[in-house]
Amino acid sequence: MATDPFDLFDTWYAEARASELNDSNAMALATVGADGQPSVRMVLLKGHGRDGFVFYTNRESRKAGELGEGSRAGxxxxxxxxxxxxxxxxxxxxxxDAESDAYFASRGRDSQLGAWASDQSRPLDARQTFEDRFEAVRTRFDGQDVPRPPHWGGYRVTPNRIEFWQDRAHRLHERRLFVPQGEGWAEGLLYP
Known part of the structure; x- marks a missing residue:
């Protein structure tokens, strides 16, 4: 074995980018609230490397509240x-902030405006309220670049466990587990 998990991720991710019809960068993000209640939702991978896996969100959202100091995620x-x-x-x-600014600048204009208009995860009385806020933000930034809102930015999950699962016939799946060991990674197998 002795495969580097980041190299293996890059290989599998490239194959997924070529074969998945929609959102090959979609990933489920699992967090736990202060009350111990688990929560999971789909987010999009926007960067990855040996330092971790990056996604972006409103930092006043429920997920951001669950991603506070010292938190862990799956x-x-x-x-x-x-x-x-x-x-x-x-x-x-x-x-x-520099990394968040750079990614925000690469987003489509309507996505940038939506980040300003949305109070993500908070109650909304009617869809029209959100659409009105979006139009107000569109007017506010008409003819100028849209800056990154101060409440919006990225998070990085730095792996201390990576598991690769491959479907096999008769549910005899292959599971490869990588955990940090010294300056590298130890690899082992798990029963399916």
Whole structure:
């Protein structure tokens, strides 16, 4: 074995980008609230490397509240067309303002405006309220660049456990587990 988990992720991710019809970068993000209640939702991978896996969100949302200091999270990629999944677990940290600014600048204008208009995860009395807020933000930034809202930015999950799951006939699946060991990673197998 002795495969590097980041190299293996890059290989599987490239294959998913080529074969998945929609959102090959979609991943389930699992968090736990202060009350111990688990919560899971889909987010989009927007960067990855040896330092971790990055996604962006409103930092006043429920998920951001569950990603506070010292928190941990789980990620799950599931690529049905390839009959594969990858599970990642580890501590969470905020990405730098510079990194958040750079990604925000790469987003489509309407997505940028939506980040200003949405009070993500908070109650909404009517859809029209949100649409009115969106139009007000569109007017506010008409003819100028849309800056990153101060309440919006990225998070990085730094893995301390990565599991690669491959479907096999008769539910005799293959599960490869990587955990940090010294300066590298130890690899082992798990029963399906």
């Amino acid at each position: 990620l799950l990629f599931h690529w049905k067309s390839l009959r594969r999944q990858i599970r990642i677990e580890g501590p969470v940290s905020r990405v730098s």
